Amino acid sequence: MWKIVQDSYDRVKNRNYETIFTLANGYRGFRGYNEFSMFRDKGNYIAGIFDKSTAQVPELVNFPDPLEVNFYLDNTKLSVDDLEFKYFTRTLDMKNSVLITEVEFKISEKKHIRIKAERFVSRNNIHRYGVRYIISGNFEGKLLVENVIDGRTTNGTFDPINRVRHYNIIEKRNMSPGLLMVSKTKDSGITVVEANNLLIFSNNDNVAKNRRYEEFGDYIREIYEVFMMPGKNYICIKYGVTYTSREIEDPVKEALVDLEEFILEGFDIELERHKEIQKKIWEKINVKIEGDELADKALRFNLFHLASCGSEYDAKVSIGAKGLHGEGYKGHVFWDTETFMFPFFLYTQPCIAKNLLMYRYNTLEGARENAFENGYSGAQFPWESAEDGREVTPKWGLDYYGNHVRIWTGDEEYHINSDIAVAIFDYYRATGDEDFMINYGIELLADTAKFWASRVEYNQKFDRYEINRVIGPDEFHEHVNNNVYTNYLAKWHLSKAYEFLKWLEKRSPEKFVKLITGLGISKSDINEWLEISKKIYIPKREDSSLIEQFEGYFKLKDYVITEYDENGMPKWPKGVNLSKLNETKLIKQPDVIMLMLLLQEEFTLEEKRVNYEYYEKRTMHKSSLSPSIYSIMGIKVGDTHNAYKYFMKTVLVDLENNQGNTELGLHAASAGGAWQAAVFGFGGLSVDKNGMLHFDPWLPEHWQSLSYKIFWKGLQMVITVKKEKIIITYGKEIEVFVKGRKVRILPASENVFPLEN
């Protein structure tokens, strides 16, 4: 349940496996490419380092690759594309966060060579990574081993037109032994230092002979000869470190010092420390499902990868839509982070969650500039965010014919501002971290609320505030008016900002004064926010709980999904014109339902049920963000028949490549949605208007149990759901609700509550 295994080789799948086998540690991610094939998209991404130069928008930079190692026998490179092999397996050992590759090549009838590689990206010292190769053969012969730093990488290997190289190589050094390369991003001049070394020994003696160093332009290498005897083990270890000018003034010096220390300490020490930390991480994040091995393992896969993207150290980075796993969406940060990934971190690793919010705090200046340029006040967070909070959504794309197609999300998908507010609110609710709110959170809330106050449009005729020409979560419909998701959240946002500012005024008058002065608002502005909030227009049918997704939605041409493909996903209804989806009621992903999940305490069960029934059969799920939401909501409203299907679709997105684009990186939001579906959906966890925990779990028929842990108010709570009961342990006395009944949790003991009836 802890291993993802590739046990056959098909070159066509290399890029997918690179994503699946990516190792990351919040500081950096290495795509899990395979040393033994030339068909690969190398990826060396450092969180937070973007560059635009000749690209259309800033991109998460693909830096020089220091992982490459080549083996040659008889001058032939050992490659699974060219040579026969007895086996080739790769195993992602999720428990230890180690990638293991095992291969045995058949050079000839009589000549075999076996290599086992263990690769890790250290959780202990985040600048370190290492690979250990254990090599043995049944022959006497000369093996060439080549250590490389490849400064020829580019962004967009899969996109020939838009391929860009975001750095220049400013130094290449022969370290005799070892290699060093310094690259520098073209726009912002951030330097990244890669330094590595390759040691090869057998029986405690060095066996790496006849070193030759060469520079082939920006590709540098050192190559050794190893004279192999049959049956002996040859251990080849690559030690590597990465430092950048983002974190330290003299990264070359630091790299040299750390690399030397790494080698002195030894591979095993660092690996052990890394495993220890990974173990502690699992103790916080693991979710266990009994009775469904695939679900258990697939969910764990998602948690493993999502957790690998979070940084405990860096308050200036967030997590891009594709994690540190690939170049899809250029590494940009979307609402995916706050709405889909953030809850996972909030409840399992709150300090990472805090850093995700600090990223927004630290990019406030960019958000303020966005607002200013757009003619608004306050802070308008970008739909797509990179390094500094400026809007980096491309304004146009090219259709197949090369015609420019205007992209409007950067202009109109304002809801991101409130998605961030929701995350701040949830953070405070779960942690009670006043310090954060006082120093950062309330400023964020307030300045983004200030934006809304300037953005809303007063409709005198109806004496209401409208927000026109927007895009909601459902991107099939653009330039819509009064999208409920956007309006409701803005309404909620303004009132919460008002609440928190009032609270701050009492809690810390000096901070309050400093804040409002800094933001250029007055107390009467704040009062006005409340008034605006009360008058924000929410389109709704008088006579029913059904909510109109946006003004005029109900007038659109109706289509309802009646057919499903072999994966159980919606087929386009007959007669739909795909270039005129905006004229139909079909939606890309949950919009109204998304709102009802985010602010579930604001809607009744009846409202949820009615809207779920209405919108679920009009949702095409054309985003990997979609199924998990319906899984959760389905359980809440009692329509469980899709819940399991949608959950499995979500957890298998990358393992089965069911979106067809896993090669572009991890579906990070979907991974977050998977956790939410497990914990909020099956695990039944929610928080009510009063900040009390509720448990309304539901398990699929064949699941025997579901266990998870959360941090609540700084203490860990362990929850195990079985068919007929729920078991909760917590470090303090607390009252919670189980299936609507209030119960008391006593500390330091298993509290068991029945679930039937």
Next chain:
Amino acid sequence: MWKIVQDSYDRVKNRNYETIFTLANGYRGFRGYNEFSMFRDKGNYIAGIFDKSTAQVPELVNFPDPLEVNFYLDNTKLSVDDLEFKYFTRTLDMKNSVLITEVEFKISEKKHIRIKAERFVSRNNIHRYGVRYIISGNFEGKLLVENVIDGRTTNGTFDPINRVRHYNIIEKRNMSPGLLMVSKTKDSGITVVEANNLLIFSNNDNVAKNRRYEEFGDYIREIYEVFMMPGKNYICIKYGVTYTSREIEDPVKEALVDLEEFILEGFDIELERHKEIQKKIWEKINVKIEGDELADKALRFNLFHLASCGSEYDAKVSIGAKGLHGEGYKGHVFWDTETFMFPFFLYTQPCIAKNLLMYRYNTLEGARENAFENGYSGAQFPWESAEDGREVTPKWGLDYYGNHVRIWTGDEEYHINSDIAVAIFDYYRATGDEDFMINYGIELLADTAKFWASRVEYNQKFDRYEINRVIGPDEFHEHVNNNVYTNYLAKWHLSKAYEFLKWLEKRSPEKFVKLITGLGISKSDINEWLEISKKIYIPKREDSSLIEQFEGYFKLKDYVITEYDENGMPKWPKGVNLSKLNETKLIKQPDVIMLMLLLQEEFTLEEKRVNYEYYEKRTMHKSSLSPSIYSIMGIKVGDTHNAYKYFMKTVLVDLENNQGNTELGLHAASAGGAWQAAVFGFGGLSVDKNGMLHFDPWLPEHWQSLSYKIFWKGLQMVITVKKEKIIITYGKEIEVFVKGRKVRILPASENVFPLEN
């Protein structure tokens, strides 16, 4: 008979085909790599440009590649390794010296794209090359076409330890449109400019849209979008030029001017002119065999490639052992040129032959330094020659275990000095070019003879001159004394030098005086050379015609070849210890027999027969230089049963890769030997002591005729051999011998002579 076709695709054979499909024009050679595969060894060699830097010895430099073109559909590169294709054929059109590639990819059941490429390296303007792609598809879609200059090439792609990059990129230029790259060799700072441009049009209109230029380090590219409609033809032409600082002071300026002119004139004009010139070349070099298609075509293949290496323009380059086709032997020049390739050029393109001799003249300084460093006088031409005549044979190699193995050929294989003398003599004999002899040839003869005079060792006991510790053509035996090939040629060489100097003294006393002053010799020195010549020791059995290959050879352990492999080539006799071949009588290639062929007028038929019978069954043919010699000699002595077999082995060396290393380049000496076997062997051509032509042809049973042309004394002679007669035409009256009978050739008519009886 004029086309070499590859009609299936097997990646494993790519490198062999690159050699087979190399296009060259004496100035430069491009390995014939295939645009549609990533498995390739690119080769862009400019005759005469070597560089050592960190390599062991100077190497013919592999420069940046300007040929690369990539096609993408739906962002997928069109590749025969990845996509299904209906057909993939490559055709070397030898008649026109054009390489044609035709492929039809099946992108999907319904989507096909066809591309036909014609590539040529111009014989008209030797700086120009071009490729025309004709593209059509049965779909509407966007094709990306990418023009590249790849400055990441290295020497030794097949040799990881010894891989070296011999240049630095000093300029990359976006020519908007078009690309330019300047590279500079590391040691000697020769700059090479590649400039190219890609035009794409359909129905006379430009269809190349949306150009994007990018530099990925030393790889630069421009990429276009072409919006294809079904059934239309899209013509994509790459125009390219190459200039270097070897021939012109400002190669960038020249390249820009010429490229523009090339484009203005148009692809077709240059191609037509190129074909015209190639046609004229065939009119001189073609040999035609009727009755044996394979022999005819295979021989033509050899002539095509050998001829493509010769330069009419450059007197400072020769032809390396692998032509301009690959990096085997690092592009070094061996006796392969003078002994094996030179006769072909001499008799079909004498101005190229003259340039080959001028190369030696122009590298005299290096030869003089070799002699001086070795403690001798005069000029000692190097065993392996590169740019300047200095010895570039590596002094050591590495065996499999990394142990150093001393290489002795550069120290001991002195016979090269006399191989050059033979070529000079043959040149004068065939052309009557006094001017060359007076100004260049006699100086070469004399200075190299001067070397011999200093090299011989006087044995007082026997009152003879010996040459000890040498290697002859047979490299199985090193450090031998009085190798007959070496001694006999030295003897001949000294006496010829004497003769020609005496001739010069009469012919042009001032030149004579200038020469002997320049060489620092006196008339008494010259007389002494004759005396030495008379006393050079030739080991021989008193009582027989059998010649001892070197002193002590007959005492070695005897092995005789009795078994042959499935290719008709010798198997090692049982019991032979391969690491002690020098203790046996087995020889690598003809040594005594080589001598008897070079100086055939010096040996009787009986001597030839006795030695042929003796040595032929002790020859392992472990060099591609070997079989052709036995083919010719076999015919001369009446042992024809092997002649055809050895001839076929020779002509098929690269077509069938029967040496197993065609990927390293053309077997250029073998190609020359193929011509010799056809013309000297089957065609029966020889020249006697009096400079008279003899024809003693012999045709294999199934051959109906053999036709060839030679230049003799400046006029072309056409010879057709049939079973029972020979037909000779010549522009002047001349007496020749046919089957030993003197006959008179009348000009401007077919002279027919019977061959039977």
